[in-house]
Structure formats: structure tokens, C-alpha cells
Amino acid sequence: MKQQFAKAAMRLQRGFTLMELMVVVAIVGILVGIAVPTYQDSVRKSRRGQAKADLAEAAQAMERYYTMQNTYVGANLTSIGAPTKSPKDGDTAQYTISLNGAPTASAFSLQAVPSTTTGQSKDKCGTLGLTNTGVKTPNDAALKECWNLN
Structure with a gap:
């Protein structure tokens, strides 16, 4: 035993x-x-959220410029204090914010292009856009989460 x-x-x-x-x-x-x-994917989504906030901030700066000049012509994002990189505090920008074409007297279009060197370009939303009338791109029904608070 x-x-x-x-x-x-x-x-x-x-x-x-x-x-x-x-x-x-x-x-x-x-x-x-x-x-x-x-x-x-979660990290890319949070960076996209910051890019949307920076696009809105740049649009506000453009509106301030319009209020003072009564035109968008001549507006430059750096000279009016708008963000040009997102996130603003990092050395490596995940998005580059710029004017999409030259602004006219009564219209502008902003874009946030994802960086290809950081992996943000793999984000399903791609380039984000915002105009002076509030039109947001991409506005495809399949990509509605790009601008919604999901």
C-alpha cells in the first residue's frame, strides 16, 4: 500500500x-x-477621433479668418493658428491636416490624410474631409462610424 x-x-x-x-x-x-x-484597430480609431477634433478646430480657425476678412481667400492654416498635424503633441503625426485645394471667397475644404509610415493608413476611413458647410467625408453609409460617436 x-x-x-x-x-x-x-x-x-x-x-x-x-x-x-x-x-x-x-x-x-x-x-x-x-x-x-x-x-x-482601437488605437487607429482613437487617432481618428483626434484627427476629427483637429479638423473641427481648423474649421473654426477658418471661420474666424472669414469673420475678420470677409473671405476665405488667403487663409493659410499655419498663419491662422490651425493644427496641421494630428495628434499635435507627438513627433510622428498620424494625420496631416491641410486645405483640399485653394479656398474661394465663400468656401473651403479641409482634409486629414493618414500617415503611410505609422500604420494609420490601414484605417478603414482613409482620408477625412470637412467643408465650410459641414459636409463630412467619407459619408458612405458603409462607413458611417467614421464620423459617428461609436
């Missing part, structure tokens, strides 16, 4: 088998394969 207990105790102290270890590695691999892309 003592021998049976000794054998049982030795079996408990042997450790993991290679098969058990491979199952654990496979499970961890699957979890990482799901978690990393989801995390990256």
Missing part, C-alpha cells in the same frame, strides 16, 4: 508533458492572434 502512494506521489511531481505544453502554446497563440489586431 505504501508503494502505491509513493508511485502516485512521484507521478504528481513529474511536470508537464510536451503535449500539454504545446496545447498551452497554441491557446496563447490564438489569443494573441485575436488581441493584437483588435488593439491596433
Whole structure:
């Protein structure tokens, strides 16, 4: 009887088998394969949110310029204090904010182009746009989450 207990105790102290270890590695691999892309998508979404806020800030600066000059002609984002990079505080900009063409006397169009060097270009919304009338692009029904608060 003592021998049976000794054998049982030795079996408990042997450790993991290679098969058990491979199952654990496979499970961890699957979890990482799901978690990393989801995390990256969440980061891109938060950067897109900052770009939308910076586009709105640039549009406000354009409206202030129009109030003072009674035209959008001659407006330059850097000279009127509008953001040109998003996020503003980082060395590596995720979006570049610029005028989409020259502004006319009564209209302007802004765009936020995602950076190709940082991975933000993989964002499903791509280039974001905002005009003086409030038209937002992309405005495709399939991409409604680009400007909605989802």
C-alpha cells in the first residue's frame, strides 16, 4: 500500500508533458492572434477621433479668418493658428491636416490624410474631409462610424 502512494506521489511531481505544453502554446497563440489586431484597430480609431477634433478646430480657425476678412481667400492654416498635424503633441503625426485645394471667397475644404509610415493608413476611413458647410467625408453609409460617436 505504501508503494502505491509513493508511485502516485512521484507521478504528481513529474511536470508537464510536451503535449500539454504545446496545447498551452497554441491557446496563447490564438489569443494573441485575436488581441493584437483588435488593439491596433482601437488605437487607429482613437487617432481618428483626434484627427476629427483637429479638423473641427481648423474649421473654426477658418471661420474666424472669414469673420475678420470677409473671405476665405488667403487663409493659410499655419498663419491662422490651425493644427496641421494630428495628434499635435507627438513627433510622428498620424494625420496631416491641410486645405483640399485653394479656398474661394465663400468656401473651403479641409482634409486629414493618414500617415503611410505609422500604420494609420490601414484605417478603414482613409482620408477625412470637412467643408465650410459641414459636409463630412467619407459619408458612405458603409462607413458611417467614421464620423459617428461609436
